[in-house]
Structure formats: C-alpha cells, structure tokens
Amino acid sequence: MRIIVCIKQVPKAQELQVDPVTQTLKRVGVPSEINPPDANALEIALTLKDRHPAEVVVLSMGPTSFDESLERAVAMGADRSVLLTDRILGGSDTVPTAYALSETIQKIGGYDLILTGEETTDASTGHVGPGIAGHLDLPQITYVSEVRIVDNTVRARRTAEDGTEWWQTNMPSLCTVNFGCNKPRSPTLTGKIRVKRGGVIVHWSCADVGIDPKKVGLLNSPTIVAKVDTIRLPPRAGRIFSGDAKESVRALLDALIRDRVVAP
Amino acid sequence: MERFDAIVVGAGPAGSSAALTLARKGFSTLLVERGRSPGVKGMFGGRIYSWALQDLLPDWAKDCPVERYVVRENMVFLTEDASLGISFDSTKLGQGRAASFTAVRAKFDGWLAKKAQDAGATLVTGIRVDDLWKEDGHVRGVMVAPNDRVGADVVVIAEGATSILTRAAGLKADLEPREVSVGVKETIELPAETIQERFGLGEKEGAAFVFAGQSSLGLRGGGFLYTNQSTISLGLVVSSEDLSRKKVEIQEVQNRFRLHPAVQRWIRGGKVVEYSAHLVPELGAGMMPRLWGDGVLVAGDAAGFLINNGYTFRGVDLAIASGIAAGEAANAARSAGSMRAANLAAYDRFLRASNVLTDLERFRRAPLYMKNERLFDVYPRMLMEIAERLYTVDGSGQQRLVDAVLEQAASADVPKLKMLLDLLQGARSM
Amino acid sequence: MTDGHVLEDKSHFRGVWVFLEGRAGGLRDVSTQLIGEGRRLADLRGTPLTGILPGHGVDALAERAIGFGLDRVIVVDDPMLEIYRSRPYAQVMAQLVRRQKPEIVLFGASKNGRDLGGRLHAILETGLAADCVKFDIDADGNLDMIRPSFGGKSLAHILCKKHRPQMASVRRNVFVAPPHNPDRRGEIVHERVELSPQDLDAKLLEFDEFTKEGGLRPEEADIVVSGGYGLGDPKNFQLLQDLADRLGGAIAASRKAVDSGWVPKTLQVGQTGMTVRPKLYIAVGISGAVQHLAGMQESDKILVINIDPKAPLFEIADYGIVGDLFEVLPEMIRQLDALKGGGVAGQPALPAEAR
C-alpha cells in the first residue's frame, strides 16, 4: 500500500505576522512548522504503516525552504518525500495548487490513499484536499479523525455538522484529516540518521512532472487578493486583576456590576 | 537497522572531541545531542584552558569563537560587607599552551561540533539517548525507543555531569548529593567598551575572578566572574549537600552574591540576559566511574573529570583531552581486534599521557579539603579583620602586621593547632 | 465549455445561486442566512436568485425555501442524492453550472458545503473563496468576496475577475436569516442529471448524531462561560456550569477541550465551531488561538480567566483575572452567592461604594 500525505510548511501559529507594507504574510525569518492538521494526517499514515505493509510518501509544493518540514516528516517515519518546487508556481491559489499536486501524485503513481489536512493555518481554505480528489476523480472523505484499512477498503470516521459518520470507500481514495485528532509522534534517531544520509527528498520542477505552465502561478489563478484590511476591533477596557483570588474576584465583580455587565 | 563504527552521546566538549578524533581515525561516527543544537543545553562559567584544544586542533585560534584571552587572574575573599582581593597580572599569563580564554558555550560547542562534522562525523541533534543497547553486558549501540536503536562497535558516553548512561552501562551507581555541586550562572550584558574600561583591559583581553568566603553565604563553594566580549558571566558553584542541609535555594545565594558591593562594582548597569543552572561533579578522582567496559568508554564530566582546587576551575580542557583519549583508545582497541574492555583499557594510558588522570589524582584531596567549612567562613573573616586593623588609621594607634595576625588568630574560635593543620593540608592538596 | 479558460466575454453568465442544505425536514440555518445575502447580491446585479436543492423527495422543502426570498429553486431529485455525498453532489452541481451558467454560486461554509465547494471548484477550474463574512460588488461588477485571512488578523478582499462562476462559501451566523414569508411565490424547476451507481463511491456505515443538551444554547445566551484545555478534566466543566447557572448563562468550549472528548462538539466556539456574540463571554483556561478568536471576538464584553498573564486572550479582554481557575471560579461562585444572599455574615460581599 502506498500512502501519499500532502503537507505544507506554514509560519508557526504564534508567529503569524502581517507585513505592514506589503500586507502579505511574513515568511522570511519566521519560525515554521508543518501545518498542524497535516502533522495529524502524517500521524494517521504512520499509524497505518505500523499496522500494514505500507510506504508513506510525503508531498509538498513550495520553495526549497520546505525541505525542513519534509526532513522532519521523514525523521518521524515517512519513507521518502517529494518537493514540487518551481518559480512559476509562485502565487498559485487553490485551483493550480490542487492541479499541480494532482499531477505530481500521478507522477509518483501507485497510490492507494491520499491524506491532506483539513485546512492550512495560513490560507485556511480547506479546498486543496477536495480539489485533488476532484482532479484525480477519487472518492473523498473530509474531516476525518480516524482511518482504518479493512479488506482493501478505507474506513474513516468523519466529523460532520450534526454528528460523526463512518464512511467506507474503495482504494484509492482521499481523506482530509482533522486538526488535533491525534498526537503526532516525535522524530526518531533512526529517522534523523536517514535524513542525514541523504536521498530522502527529491525536488521536481513543473517540467519534471509535466505540469502545464499555463495552468499555474499567480497569473493563472482564478482568484486574486485585491486588498487586505486590518481588522479594527472595538477597544477593550483591559482591566486585569491579579494576586489573591478573593481580592481579585471581589474587584472583578465590583467592576462588572458597576459597568452593568452583570446585575448585582 | 542503522549502524556506525562509533556512537558518541553528547555534543559537549568531550563528545565533539571524541567524535572528531574517531572520524579522523576513519571510524564512521555518529554524534548525538539532545539539545536543538550543541551548547544550548550546556552552561559553564566561561573559561577554557587551551592546551587540550591545541592538541586537538593546532589551528584552533584561527576561527575559535574566543570572547577574550585571560590576562588577569583575581582571587577575592568576601565577608558580608568587605572584600580582600589578590590580583595577578603578568605578560607571561596566557602565552602558548598556557593560554586560556573566555567563551560562550552555545558558540563554542557549536564550533567544536562543526569541526567534528567537517572531519566526517554525523551530528544528529534533538534526540536524547535514553538507554544503551546491550547484549550479555557488551554494549552494542544506543537505544531511544524499543524500535529506535542504532548499532555501533563502540559507544562513547559524553553526556556531562548528569549521565544516565554510565549507570545503564553498569559502570557507576546513582549520584549521591555529596558528589555533586550545583552551579548557577547569569549572563550580564554590558557594552564591550564599558567592560574594557571597568576592568582595565584591552580589546581582546579578559579577566577571571574566583570569589571565596561569603560569596556562598559560608556554604562550601565559591563564586566566579569572567569577562566575555560584551557580557559578564557571573555565577556560583555550591555544595548541594550544604544547600539541602541548610535549606537554602541556590537562587537566594546567587542573589546575595550579586548584591555584594565587591561584585556590584563590576556588573553595575548590566542587564541579566540569561540564567542557567547545572550540576557539577565535585569529587574529582574520588567519584570516577569505571571508565571503560565492553564496547563503551566514558569521557568528560560524565567520567567526573573536573578539577576545582579553589584557584582554578577546570572541566572543559579535561573534557577535550579525555575525548581525544577516548578516540585514541577506540582506535587502539580496533587495531587489537575488538572493542572488549581489555582492549579499551588503553584509555588509561592515553588519559595519563595527557596528564588528565595524573592531574586529577594530584588534586584528589582538593575536594575533601574544600569540604572544610572553616575555609569558607572563619578564615576569610579573619583575613578581613586583619586587613581592617592594618588599614584603619584613625588616630587610635596603628597596628603592626604581626600583632594584628596574632591577635586575630587568638580571638578566633578555632584552636591554633587546627588552624595550623588546615594550613598544611591546604598547601598539600592545592 | 469554459472550464479552466480565461473568459473574454462573461456576459452570458447570469444569476445568483445558493446551494441549499436540508436538515431534519427544514433548511440548515446557514442556508437561510445565505438566501438573505444572496437576495441582496441578486438585487444589486439585477438578476434572479436561485436555490439549488439536490436530494430526494425535497419538493416541500423547495417550496418552503422560496418563502425566505428565492425566485426559483432547481430541484434535482434522485434516490442517489438522498444523503450528501461528495461525488454525486459535485457531479450534479458541475452539470447544472455548465448548463445554466450562473454568475455567482454561494455555499454555506459547513462541513458539507466546503467538501462540495472544494471538489467543484477544481472540476470547474474557477475561483472559490472560503468562509466569507461580507460581500460587495466592485466597480466592474465583480463579486468582492471578503474573508478573514492570516488567521483572522485581517480581512482579505478576494476577486475572481476572469473566471465564472464566482464561488464562495459563507461563514455561519454572520448574515441574518430573513423572515419567512409563506405567501412568497417562486418557480420550482426540476432538472435531471445523469448519475450512475458508480457515482456512489462512498458508503455511509454509521451515523452517530451529536446530542444537543437541553439547556440554553451558547448562540442564544447573553452570557457564555467557555472552558478550554486549562480545565484539565471533563468533570471540571461542572464548575463552569455552576457559574453559568448563577449568571443565567450557557457553557461552551474551545476546540482543544472538545477534541479531548470533554464536552460535545456542539459546544465548540471558533473558526470551525460556532460564532457567538453574547453580552459577556467568559473564557476560562483558554489561551486565545486565532481560530478561537474567530468565534468570539465580537462579544460585547470579554472576561478572561487564565493562570498565564501572557495568554494572548488577555490582549482582547475587557476584564481579566490572572489566577488559577480552580481558586478563581469557586471564589466567584461563593461571592455571587453571597451577593444574592445579601452577603456573608458580618462581611460585606462588596466594598461599600460598589453597592
């Protein structure tokens, strides 16, 4: 069984900063991590690999700085990784991204299960996973917390709007994985040594994969970000009490009552 | 399964020196460090005696991240409100193999580990080795988790003072409180010019201080101060036995030490940018584990290689020298056919060749002598009062030195004979 | 067809569509909210507003949907559409779009809405903006799709200038559902879309419905007492409940508390949960990740109780207590009780000037 996990490298949640001039996300000099739900997706893949004979291939599209996350994924136990990296991909929205990842998945070939995260913390659309399924014409199960392989079928527990569902599909299929549904494992010594020995990441360009340059990049993305407004939240009073619990609660209730937020 | 000829655990000075030596001898070498990068977990006072580095890397001075070369040694006795200092200045200080320099650990360890990597060692960071992989008592590699083990012909334990693997290897029992001291260090930021002016130093010149007496609130131990380029390392090493017996927190001791006028004058206006604490093996040769076993060697602090004799504090040089010796020993054992303990016993020879064991044995008594509390409490006080008498000119009649000393000694609680013994014992062990 | 190609002439794309989701015989709240906003946009563009309702036996629902402000509903009735499934629904939508060429298609940003939109936009190769909170029409007649970006720290204006239809999903509870007018008349159109059994590529084995506890729902309460991972254990939610009871409020939770299995999913506040705007939001043991803020930052007043003075949520607090919730909550409950009971014997519950 071959499992392909799509991961994206994102700025660490606490470090999300918008450049005041360009109004874009600051990416240089900001510590990065694997998009948290993607780490949960990887953990699902590695758990399946613990139970079934499987190869886990990690796939990402982005600049070569993403190698850091791909290396981490291999150190955690993935078998190998592919980075689709090409200048012409810059500025792609979800349509070209899903297309380019689909083409790369086809080039990797032989896949039985594709996993993505539910959404990224930087773009937060959640469109790329279903987009890939659409391109590759695969069954899709979104928002899953658990995946089992039973008799060559995929069974996944999905968190829907009104309840949890267990779905079953044939392979190959695609699942998008919920943030926080498991605890991603730590890198192992063996994994880190494999990374050091090299050869666990391949870099492909669009030409290597056969991606149509006219279908990717900023200019070929249907959507553009026309402008960005900073949110101006109403000013908050910010009366913070600390110290002895009794005293601070007393002061707080006093303030709440005085401000008529709660009735005495 | 992954395999190497040699695995070194811990990328401190001992580990990196061992890995560098092993790699040079053609061993495929894995160097494992639990910190995110070498040196981030480590701390130390700040001075390195360079002789061992010279042996390891004759060209070290070219790119070694030296903060300042020590050109002035100071020894200061403190009571609550007074201090008496001896300052030693010599152009001969810090020449050739005797050179010593101050360094910042994160930079120095990173640099040394890089040298090991350049020689071919594989450095893996962010992994803590929890156990040794053994077969019939013979160490076969290291283990992080049951399904995460890496094999090797020989493992060098260079984990530092709180080694868990020496125990796992069966070379040593648990640490006892009397065997360790607690070290704390603050890094205090000051502009380089201020440091130079205040200490009377040139651009690359540095000063080293040891403090005795009230610096540790009378507990066994002492303080230190080293000047770096634009920071000062200020800290203490205090017996953990005394701390727990007297129920004092090391932070408390450090706070009082920092506020002492004789310390304040050096650090005035500085900003504390870092604080760290670490264990220090304190019994020197007295606490050494067995240094080798089947497929395993121990180097650096993990082996208890530390000399603290009251006027010098040596750890890093011994760590480096022992790292080199470990590499040499593994190489000799390989030539002899196997990594059995009998072959690795060559380690002893290499350690002696660089005077590591000999120095440790020479100062074997120092830690015991340092246990004498009178040294930290009574005598500094005596000295101070003598000085006070000598320097007090208030028209009430000035004293002669001899009289002052004799009078002071007579008024002390310590019997004269004991004082004499302390003196003799001190001279012998230091 | 125009899939994937940049359009020179967009004029033959007309009309605003909203994808309708049924729920227990009625419409999902996000769908009625969508109709309201869709109406506004259709009027601005001078085009009709159409609801799309794939399903089985849904004519009555279509009828009812019109009452919220639709001009017509396209019903695709097929037993294979009985429950939501990604492939057949995407198939249906793709074919309808190709046939009828709407200018704008809106989805609720529900799990199924996003599941469908994501697949569909890749099939149609057109733009889709996720989780929008506001719309406008720009000078060139394009839909200005406004959505939180950078983890909710700003609002991005997304345009899809050269591709049609322009698609967006809409966050729940940001638009107000219009009142239902049973007298409103509209057209119900039945469309057929060829589906084959192979399109049923996923089988629903089990469905375990979230049970919404009786009590007051956080969306409706004036005071919400919300608990996070800091509570450490499900049983500590009783403390929250005790406080909520005294204040006449409802309890809610962060996702981490929900994911830990401490409270039901239906109590989750945040980007992937519900949005609440109570008069007072009390956050207990919640750090304040942007995804959580997305669901509560528009509350009138925010009270934060956290042991860590550096918790990001303090930055948007009106009131706060830095302290251990296990000391603060019982104390609050005690003092509130004392207030109600007129003060503990001999000791006024509040300093005199507060009375």
Ligand SMILES: Cc1cc2nc3c(=O)[nH]c(=O)nc-3n(C[C@H](O)[C@H](O)[C@H](O)COP(=O)(O)OP(=O)(O)OC[C@H]3O[C@@H](n4cnc5c(N)ncnc54)[C@H](O)[C@@H]3O)c2cc1C
């Ligand atoms: C306060 C203080 C002041 C000092 N001042 C001086 C001084 O001025 N001059 C001097 O020469 N010496 C000084 N020393 C002593 C000196 O710091 C040590 O002797 C020296 O660092 C020993 O080197 P080492 O390589 O043996 O151990 P360490 O430097 O402790 O290095 C051990 C390394 O191993 C890593 N490690 C530990 N366990 C594991 C594991 N299980 N798996 C993977 N990695 C692991 C650690 O993270 C660390 O990087 C001082 C010590 C202290 C505490």
Ligand SMILES: Cc1cc2nc3c(=O)[nH]c(=O)nc-3n(C[C@H](O)[C@H](O)[C@H](O)COP(=O)(O)OP(=O)(O)OC[C@H]3O[C@@H](n4cnc5c(N)ncnc54)[C@H](O)[C@@H]3O)c2cc1C
């Ligand atoms: C795609 C995606 C979608 C997400 N959607 C949502 C969402 O809809 N809603 C949501 O909430 N999150 C969401 N998250 C998760 C979010 O990023 C945070 O992980 C989550 O909100 C953290 O929950 P928390 O504040 O309860 O836990 P933590 O961040 O662990 O914070 C716990 C807090 O409790 C405090 N604490 C601990 N003990 C005590 C004590 N004794 N007394 C007082 N305080 C104490 C701590 O100081 C800390 O601040 C999403 C994440 C992703 C990636």
Ligand SMILES: Nc1ncnc2c1ncn2[C@@H]1O[C@H](COP(=O)(O)O)[C@@H](O)[C@H]1O
């Ligand atoms: N550049 C990328 N490279 C690899 N996977 C991606 C990339 N962008 C998005 N994904 C995957 O698609 C999921 C949803 O992303 P998004 O639609 O951007 O929210 C992520 O969780 C990833 O698994």
